[in-house]
Amino acid sequence: MKPKIWLSSPHMCGLEQTYIKEAFDTNWVAPLGPNVNGFENDLQQYLNQDVEVAALASGTSALHLSLILLGIGQGDEVICQSKTFSASANPIVYQGATPVFVDSERETWNMCPVLLEDAIKDRISKGKTPKAIIAVHLYGMPYKVKDIHAVAKAYNIPVIEDSAESLGSHYKGQNCGTFGDLAILSFNGNKIITTSGGGALVTRTIEDKQKAVFLATQARDKAPHYQHSHIGYNYRMSNIVAGIGRGQMTILDSHVAKRRSNHALYSKTFKEIEQITFLEEPEGHFSNRWLSCILLDSRGTREDLRLALEKENIESRPLWKPMHQQPVFKDSPSFINGVSDDLFDRGLCLPSGSNLSDEELNRVISTINMYFAV
Numbered sequence: 064m065k066p067k068i069w070l071s072s073p074h075m076c077g078l079e080q081t082y083i084k085e086a087f088d089t090n091w092v093a094p095l096g097p098n099v100n101g102f103e104n105d106l107q108q109y110l111n112q113d114v115e116v117a118a119l120a121s122g123t124s125a126l127h128l129s130l131i132l133l134g135i136g137q138g139d140e141v142i143c144q145s146k147t148f149s150a151s152a153n154p155i156v157y158q159g160a161t162p163v164f165v166d167s168e169r170e171t172w173n174m175c176p177v178l179l180e181d182a183i184k185d186r187i188s189k190g191k192t193p194k195a196i197i198a199v200h201l202y203g204m205p206y207k208v209k210d211i212h213a214v215a216k217a218y219n220i221p222v223i224e225d226s227a228e229s230l231g232s233h234y235k236g237q238n239c240g241t242f243g244d245l246a247i248l249s250f251n252g253n254k255i256i257t258t259s260g261g262g263a264l265v266t267r268t269i270e271d272k273q274k275a276v277f278l279a280t281q282a283r284d285k286a287p288h289y290q291h292s293h294i295g296y297n298y299r300m301s302n303i304v305a306g307i308g309r310g311q312m313t314i315l316d317s318h319v320a321k322r323r324s325n326h327a328l329y330s331k332t333f334k335e336i337e338q339i340t341f342l343e344e345p346e347g348h349f350s351n352r353w354l355s356c357i358l359l360d361s362r363g364t365r366e367d368l369r370l371a372l373e374k375e376n377i378e379s380r381p382l383w384k385p386m387h388q389q390p391v392f393k394d395s396p397s398f399i400n401g402v403s404d405d406l407f408d409r410g411l412c413l414p415s416g417s418n419l420s421d422e423e424l425n426r427v428i429s430t431i432n433m434y435f436a437v
């Protein structure tokens with residue numbers, strides 16, 4: 064069997080171990096310390112906008128705290144992009160609220176602003192003004208920031224920007240992760256940079272960051288004993304994990320460049336294969352190309368090609384299955400136009416890691432060429 068080629072695997076630079084060693088040498092083996100502060104500073108500098116960053120245990124916990132900060136609770140409704148990973152939607156349910164799913168447009172594959180407005184109007188007419196909107200920059204492609212935020216503003220609904228897949232992407236020169244009233248990042252094992260597991264909440268004010276950190280560290284009141292006036296969570300990032308993050312931040316830009324070059328190579332190589340199409344960057348949209356995705360001409364071709372790659376021990380994966388198709392969300396209200404269903408049927412993510420060798424890329428390319436008998 065040929066060696067496995069992964070979809071997206073961790074890519075360390077070496078410096079991570081230096082920061083981890085420092086943590087051990089100084090005995091900062093805890094969910095606070097110099098690496099946590101340092102990693103937060105690095106992220107803040109990178110995003111380079113007027114934002115604050117709280118390092119947390121995961122992107123999911125960052126989304127959960129976002130909803131809590133916005134006061135979302137029992138019986139509330141929150142609009143969420145349907146085409147996404149389930150972690151975007153699950154925290155809505157943690158809060159006893161109901162997700163309302165909105166389908167995608169074709170230019171970025173993200174939330175359709177027209178359908179978003181339809182959804183808001185419909186919910187308002189039923190006496191249920193949505194309390195927040197969770198919009199996602201899927202696969203690193205920025206959503207239609209201007210249009211989505213214009214709709215949100217018109218109805219005075221806050222936006223939680225799910226930037227888990229889009230660190231290093233930007234829209235009209237402004238970094239993803241700085242557009243929402245709150246934004247979240249993820250450093251899970253397959254993301255563009257990883258801390259093994261981890262995430263961050265990006266806030267606009269220091270007060271929101273402080274509230275998030277307070278809640279993430281068991282909500283301890285100021286007292287010599289343990290006293291609590293709020294329900295707390297254990298969501299802070301460990302100082303060991305943050306050390307990995309500090310190392311990873313030094314190579315984030317080169318990871319983005321390599322992922323973009325993978326995508327450019329695939330799109331150039333398969334230009335002549337008429338059954339394959341790619342998502343172009345609309346003007347003003349810069350994608351980190353976290354995953355290289357292709358659309359095939361039918362669900363059948365997509366599945367056959369996936370199996371042909373699997374036979375060669377190459378991992379590929381259908382695009383995210385929309386939330387409105389998930390059994391767990393079958394009773395949630397949803398506003399559907401067929402786009403995300405079609406993308407799910409015909410889309411395939413190809414190996415996209417920043418650590419792919421030329422030889423590995425060639426194996427992927429020749430398997431696909433062979434399948435189409437080019």
Ligand SMILES: *Cc1c(COP(=O)(O)O)cnc(C)c1O
Nearest residue numbers: 121122123148150151227249251
């Ligand atoms: C990975 C991911 C998350 C969750 O982040 P974790 O750090 O794995 O909890 C949320 N939303 C999207 C779109 C993701 O891809």
